[in-house]
Structures are given as C-alpha cells and as structure tokens.
Amino acid sequence: MEIAKLFEIIIAASLINNFVFTRFLGLCIFFGVSRKMETAVGMSITFTSVMMISSALSWIVFNYIMVPLDITFLKIIIFIGIVAGFVQASDTVMRKVSPGLYYKLGIYLALISTNCIILAVPLINAGEHYSFIESLVFALGSGIGFAIALIIMASIREKLELADVPKPFRGTPIAFIVTGLIALAFTGFSGLIKL
C-alpha cells in the first residue's frame, strides 16, 4: 500500500498538480531563470535538494515542537525562518566545503529564499497531515515537477530568441503566452490517477 501511495504522491505533485502550471507558484523564478538551459538545470538541482531538506526540517519542527506546544498558528513565521536560515547556512557551508560547487550553484541559492514554492511545500505538508516519508516524497515530486517545467520552458525560450515577436510582446508577455500553451497541454494529465 505504502509504495503505491508514495508513487501516487510523486505523480500527482509533479504532473497533475504541477506547481508552475496548475498551482501557479514560483512564477518569478520560473520566468527569471528559464532563459538558458544551463541555468535552468542548475536551478532545478539546487531547488529540489534544498526543498527536500527544508521540508524535512519543517516537518520535524512542526510535529515535535509546534504541535505539542500548541503554537501551530505561528507556522508562517516559523517556516519562513527555517527556510531562510537553512538557505543561509547551506550558502556558508558550501562556500567553505566545496568552492567549485558553490561557484556553479551559489547564485541560485540566494534566489531560492524568495521562492514561494519552497514555503508552500511545508505549508501544504502541514495542512494535509502527511507523514514524514510522505512529505519527503511530496517535496521530491514537486521538485521534479518544477524541473520539468523549467527545462521545457528553457528549451522553448532558446528558440524564441530567434523568432520575430511583435515589439510590445517581447520578453515577459510572450513567455506568459507560451506558458499558457504548455499549461493547456498539462491539463491533459488531470485524469491520470484518481486521488
């Protein structure tokens, strides 16, 4: 039962309820870093790993500290503290431990703390009462979904640079319309599994 349920969570989080196309979160980052394939891949890797660790941390804090003390109404403040603190800490540690990796992925770390998905995942985990494993898997699925979205978008935008777009639509507006077309395709996944 467990494995099947976990698999369902991954599929649902990455394809059916894709954060970018059906929940519309993380759009600032999505439009910001999807100009080049290389940055899109770097962002996806950093993002997925940060999200898994920070959602694990928030799960522990939520269930072992906030629920017993009955302070769950402070969840917004505490989660954003955890995420921002963790991002800052990993920034510092990475700079010391592996400068090579920091040079490649460091800039994405700074961007991540302003991303709403990274805060939405712990909030949804707390709202749905997921178990520890389930929330980890949900974070992984969301990361995969974000990566899929970024990579599709980056490959289209590299071509779009060469296209002759009407002048008022250049840049963000045309990116929005392209995203709309992809989102339309993603509605096709909605009947994939019953939740």
Add this chain to the structure above:
Amino acid sequence: MAQTGTINYFDLIKNGIFKENTIFKLALSLCPSIAVTNNLRNGVLMGIAVLFVQVMVNITVSPMRKFIHPRIRLPIFMLIISGWVTVTDMTMAAFAPEAYKQMGLYIQLIVAFASILARAEMFASKNTIMPSLFDGIGMGLGFLFALTIISFFRELLGKGSLWGYQIIHAKPLLILVLPAGGFFAVGLLMGFFNWMSMRGERG
C-alpha cells in the same frame, strides 16, 4: 531623509499604480495574479489583503528604521511581514471562510512576495512614516488595480458573469477561466500595457 515637505503624496500613489505597477511593469509577485483571478471577488479580496499588508509593513518598518542594525535588517523585515500576514490570514479565515477555503494558501504566501520586501527595503527604511504610508497605499492600489483588471476580463469573458452574477448568457471564451487562460490573460494585458507606454513615448 528630511525631504518630507517636498514629497508629493499624490505622485507617490500615482507611481505605485502606473509607473511601477508591480505586476504589469515590474513583473513581480505574479503567482496570485493568475491563481486567484478566475473570478472578480477573489481577485479584489486578494488585492485588498496585499494592500493591507503592504501599508502595515511600511508603517511598521518606517518608525523602526533607526533602531534596526543594517546587517540584520532583512530577517527583521521578514519577521514583520510574516507577522502581518498571519494577522491577515486569521482575519480572512474568520470573516470570509468561503473565499479563504479557495485561496488560503495564496494568502499565506504573501510572505514570499518580493514586492513587499522590496518596498520595505527601498522606501520605508529610508523615509519617514507619512511618505511610507502613501507609498504603501500606492503600491497596494497598483496591485489591486492589476488584479481587478485581470479578474474582470477573466470572469466576464470566461463565465459571462461578474461578482457571481450572470450578466451575459453565454460563455464567449471559456478558456479564460481554465488555469491556462490565466497565463494568456496576463500575457495579453502586459503586451497591451507595453504597447500603451510605447505609444506614449513616441507621440
């Protein structure tokens, strides 16, 4: 800064609505502009929530600006913002439970709005309380204005209704209420505003 007397409050508000409109000009805080705008009521409620948080954050940060050490200012701003968002979140949950059920997550995510943090950092931490108040009102109204326009078109053309009341008995463009339609609507409106400002520059 001691330029309180020279700042024109009306200009501050106009700046927020037109010149630095959060959504159409700066392309920031886009998530709720699509997520909650498939009907007019949710769009307006979300806009009011953001307006409230922006104003309260600005007038909280401004008087405290001399006591906050510059090196720890960002965590402090985040704390202030999340405090006010929690207030908004709980108020909405108590007084508008139906709308809250649909958009509760997005209200909580006002915390992660780049625009609110940016105004606290760029404006309220450098100015006295009155200009900060009007700057907050201007930016918030700009956001409210953008959400109202987007949700007006999406509900009217997608469902043929406004604020839940049926106005025309047809659904001219059903696609606009679908998730994908939100992207189209925002893209087209952004293009339109760019076109307007280009025309303005030329002649």
